[in-house]
Amino acid sequence: SSSGHGYRDGLGFTPVAPNSADALTVAAGYVSSVVVRWGDPVLPDAPTFDFDRQTAAAQAKQFGYNCDFVTFFPLGRDRGLLWVNHEYTDENLMFRGWTTGDTAPLEQIKIGLAAHGGSIVEVERVGHSGQWKLVTRGRRRYNRRITAQTRMAFSGPAAGSALLTTAADRRGTTVYGTLNNCAGGTTPWQTVLTGEENWNQYFVGGNGVPEAQKTYLTRYGISTTTAIPSGNRRFDRVEERFDLAKHPQEINRFGWIVEVDPFDPDSTPVKRTALGRFAHEAATTTLTRDGRVAVYMGDDGRFEYIYKFVSKDRYIPGFDRHNRDLLDEGTLYVATFTGDSPAAEIDGSGTLPKDGAFDGAGTWIPLVSGDKSFVPGMTAQEVLVYTRVAADKVGATKMDRPEDIERNPVNGAVYVALTNNTNRTAAQVDEVNPRTANRHGHILEIVERKNDAGATSFGWSLPLVCGDPADPSTYFGGYDKTKVSPISCPDNVTFDAQGNLWISTDGNALGKNDGLFAMPLAGSERGHVRQFLTVPFGAETCGPLITGDQLSVFVAVQHPGEITGATPDNPSSHWPDGGAAQPRPSVAVAWHKQGKKIGS
Ligand code: FEO
Ligand code: CA
Ligand code: CA
Ligand code: CA
Numbered sequence: 001s002s003s004g005h006g007y008r009d010g011l012g013f014t015p016v017a018p019n020s021a022d023a024l025t026v027a028a029g030y031v032s033s034v035v036v037r038w039g040d041p042v043l044p045d046a047p048t049f050d051f052d053r054q055t056a057a058a059q060a061k062q063f064g065y066n067c068d069f070v071t072f073f074p075l076g077r078d079r080g081l082l083w084v085n086h087e088y089t090d091e092n093l094m095f096r097g098w099t100t101g102d103t104a105p106l107e108q109i110k111i112g113l114a115a116h117g118g119s120i121v122e123v124e125r126v127g128h129s130g131q132w133k134l135v136t137r138g139r140r141r142y143n144r145r146i147t148a149q150t151r152m153a154f155s156g157p158a159a160g161s162a163l164l165t166t167a168a169d170r171r172g173t174t175v176y177g178t179l180n181n182c183a184g185g186t187t188p189w190q191t192v193l194t195g196e197e198n199w200n201q202y203f204v205g206g207n208g209v210p211e212a213q214k215t216y217l218t219r220y221g222i223s224t225t226t227a228i229p230s231g232n233r234r235f236d237r238v239e240e241r242f243d244l245a246k247h248p249q250e251i252n253r254f255g256w257i258v259e260v261d262p263f264d265p266d267s268t269p270v271k272r273t274a275l276g277r278f279a280h281e282a283a284t285t286t287l288t289r290d291g292r293v294a295v296y297m298g299d300d301g302r303f304e305y306i307y308k309f310v311s312k313d314r315y316i317p318g319f320d321r322h323n324r325d326l327l328d329e330g331t332l333y334v335a336t337f338t339g340d341s342p343a344a345e346i347d348g349s350g351t352l353p354k355d356g357a358f359d360g361a362g363t364w365i366p367l368v369s370g371d372k373s374f375v376p377g378m379t380a381q382e383v384l385v386y387t388r389v390a391a392d393k394v395g396a397t398k399m400d401r402p403e404d405i406e407r408n409p410v411n412g413a414v415y416v417a418l419t420n421n422t423n424r425t426a427a428q429v430d431e432v433n434p435r436t437a438n439r440h441g442h443i444l445e446i447v448e449r450k451n452d453a454g455a456t457s458f459g460w461s462l463p464l465v466c467g468d469p470a471d472p473s474t475y476f477g478g479y480d481k482t483k484v485s486p487i488s489c490p491d492n493v494t495f496d497a498q499g500n501l502w503i504s505t506d507g508n509a510l511g512k513n514d515g516l517f518a519m520p521l522a523g524s525e526r527g528h529v530r531q532f533l534t535v536p537f538g539a540e541t542c543g544p545l546i547t548g549d550q551l552s553v554f555v556a557v558q559h560p561g562e563i564t565g566a567t568p569d570n571p572s573s574h575w576p577d578g579g580a581a582q583p584r585p586s587v588a589v590a591w592h593k594q595g596k597k598i599g600s
Pocket of ligand 4: 491506
């Protein structure tokens, strides 16, 4: 350890320098390899990937595009299952000659539908190392593709609601597909929770919905004046349900947290309506002091909110039948934050107030509990389907794009990545979102009252205000800013066994590649941010996940080569295959050459 100050953070690696290489670069002493790429086989009968002869039927059996959330379920010591989200597609990188969805061959649009969703793949350890590789032989009984066309069920208080019915589903209980699955979480009963984030971009015909619905579409970022928004993938050319003028309520069936059982490939994924509907970044679980399940969730939009769900009943280890209904009954809360410094000291520059900290207190405001709405003028089902509108009415605090959120298993605090918000004006700054035109984002730490995830009040502070450490608007937990790595646009968070915070970034506004960073939270090393890896040119860093044995860290390298103007005939990245190859979004694993713990 480099600490030597009493706190055993276990972090000793030398940081990777910021760069613009078309490579996955890891800290000295570590090595990395690719686990699974776009197009690799998921189902045993998947055809070999052929970039220039891709078909929808092949894609539906192969690893999808733009891998995001990654989670890992061990199957003994040397085998495991990976669940991976496929957030969205970059058609301009997937197909030669792509112009728009309006004119694309229908087969390409069908490939797009099949490249969304998620994958479950079996992986195996290489030797005794921290390296893992895709299992490509044998039965692979758990392997599964979930796409934008997979049949799913609704459950919870809004299932069967009149707001969820369509011509194809008059009971409002069955929906096909999941879209824009960004971050996620797992449950104590070993299922996956995957968040539907920017699902608003997949629909056309917003101008043709009934008048009464337009205010809701607008609140969720859907044009009510344009028939075909520019850049739309035109899924409606393959499936009419994506045309809101014809099927105005189909859109209400997206924007949920979806639960998937990775151990039963025949199971029906379930959209859990009790968790509300917004641009779900993630859903991570923990237990309250009395054993109920708390789920923390971000709504990734500028000036959107942070939410928490707390189940009515307790989690009972081993009682699967009981546990599997826990996310259907409980209370959905939204967060409000107040600062403890005078407003005049929060001037938008990022300068710390006189008490030396951006900090304060907060409250979880209940929105809905089962069939009971706490929001005047809205029914419980309306609160769940139009959650943003409900949160507006109770005066929740508008945040700088809440991304991933997760409870630290060591200190019990909850950490939120607030990725950026360049639209925040001087009149709109507050102590929890203290910078105008926030380009680089910040990390929020929430300490629930009595460290109980079931609490309805909390304290908070900002341990990290991101950017170039030479920029006076940044704050690195009080650590010496000449000794930290620059960091911009935090997106996903995870923890190692010592409770250090690991942060991956998306959209580095400092002009270099994105990456993965480690930051101790306790003792004199708090704020000592170090970059552990960088991802290839044009990519964002997702996942990340450190395995329970601490020997491996998985990262999803999403959209390598995604820059304006890039095409298959003019690619800006050749990662991971190199040479003249097309870029392929892939999950990679990094490990220490001598088998030391990640971060050593
Ligand atoms: Fe899909 Fe909010 O990142
Ligand atoms: Ca303060
Ligand atoms: Ca994200
Ligand atoms: Ca992101």
